[in-house]
Amino acid sequence: MMEKCRRETLLLIFLTISSVASGTTSPWIPMDGNYGASYCLSWRLAVETNNVRAWRIVPLQCLRYVEVYMLAGQYDRDVQLTVDQIKVYLNEIVLPGDGMDAWVLDVDDTCFSNVFYYRLKRYGCDPYDPTGFRTWAMKGESPAIQPVLELFNKLIETGFKVFLVTGRDEETLRQATLENLHNQGFTGYERLIMRTADSKRQSAITYKTRIRKEMMEEGYRIWGNVGDQWSDLQGEYSGDRTFKIPNPMYFVP
Numbered sequence: 001m002m003e004k005c006r007r008e009t010l011l012l013i014f015l016t017i018s019s020v021a022s023g024t025t026s027p028w029i030p031m032d033g034n035y036g037a038s039y040c041l042s043w044r045l046a047v048e049t050n051n052v053r054a055w056r057i058v059p060l061q062c063l064r065y066v067e068v069y070m071l072a073g074q075y076d077r078d079v080q081l082t083v084d085q086i087k088v089y090l091n092e093i094v095l096p097g098d099g100m101d102a103w104v105l106d107v108d109d110t111c112f113s114n115v116f117y118y119r120l121k122r123y124g125c126d127p128y129d130p131t132g133f134r135t136w137a138m139k140g141e142s143p144a145i146q147p148v149l150e151l152f153n154k155l156i157e158t159g160f161k162v163f164l165v166t167g168r169d170e171e172t173l174r175q176a177t178l179e180n181l182h183n184q185g186f187t188g189y190e191r192l193i194m195r196t197a198d199s200k201r202q203s204a205i206t207y208k209t210r211i212r213k214e215m216m217e218e219g220y221r222i223w224g225n226v227g228d229q230w231s232d233l234q235g236e237y238s239g240d241r242t243f244k245i246p247n248p249m250y251f252v253p
Contacts (some may be wrong), residue, residue: 040065044248050230055251058124066123066248070115076147078246083147086224086243087154093223095159102190102220103155103239104212106227107166107177110245111152112142112184124249137168140176144184148226148245152186161190161220165211165232167204167252170194204252209235 040062046052058066069075095101108114117136118124155162164186168177174194181192199207212222213236222239225232228247 036061037065044069047248047251048244048246053251054253057127058122058249060125063122063125067119069248070123075246079145080147082243082245083151086151086226086241089224089241090154090158097159099159099161100219100221101160102163102215102222103160104163104165104215104222104225104227105148105152106229106232106245107164107168107181107192108142109228109247109249110145110226110232111148111164111186112144112180114142115249116141116143118249128250134169134172137173137180138176140180140183142180142184144186145245149185151226152189156188160223162188163211163215164189164192165208166192166194167207168194169200170196204229204231205235208232209237212237212239 040059043052043059043062044066047055105111114133114136115123117133121129121132152162164181166177168174174192177194178192181187181189193211195207199210202210208231212225215222216237222237223241225239225242226245227233227242228245229252230244231252233242233244
């Protein structure tokens with residue numbers, strides 16, 4: 001056991017020195033097999049806890065891991081657990097009944113899934129392709145994430161005004177997004193808010209913070225905020241509770 005630890009320590013030191021010499025930022029390259037899977041699990045955990053930030057692509061050695069995570073059931077179970085916790089919180093809320101109780105939901109990979117698009121992009125191992133994603137989004141074929149759709153309907157039934165706040169472009173994608181939402185069962189929301197020309201250059205945090213501020217200035221109380229990106233949830237006026245949907249495929253600053 002001590003010999004194994006010594007070898008691993010020497011390997012880590014060697015790879016760290018190599019990475020510094022080559023100018024790369026990753027401290028080590030995981031090996032194949034169980035060790036590689038363990039690295040990818042740790043990487044995903046770091047992503048979900050926002051300890052890894054501003055990453056551009058999924059590590060290539062984690063392609064298979066992310067594919068299995070997204071398609072083999074664990075992602076679905078993680079989303080369901082998150083929604084279950086939101087419902088626990090919902091049951092604790094007593095609404096004043098004045099029609100000003102709001103809930104904020106992101107759209108992409110929160111309300112509906114783009115996993116079929118990202119499958120073509122090797123689950124995030126390829127760099128973000130804005131033209132390719134716009135072409136995909138204009139088809140309006142993203143399927144609903146079922147636990148979130150159930151949550152959406154419960155929010156409407158309970159009396160919340162649901163605001164869908166997305167980073168999608170208003171000019172090019174509004175109609176396709178409206179139709180996609182409607183076809184997947186997202187009806188009865190208060191407002192769909194999209195990026196306009198004056199917010200295109202803003203970070204997601206700045207843009208979504210401004211939207212929430214405007215909501216509160218209108219008199220709305222934001223009880224909850226759900227998104228798959230930390231930038232959906234950070235910033236001021238984020239709401240009484242925030243809930244993150246898992247997403248190991250891409251990072252939005």
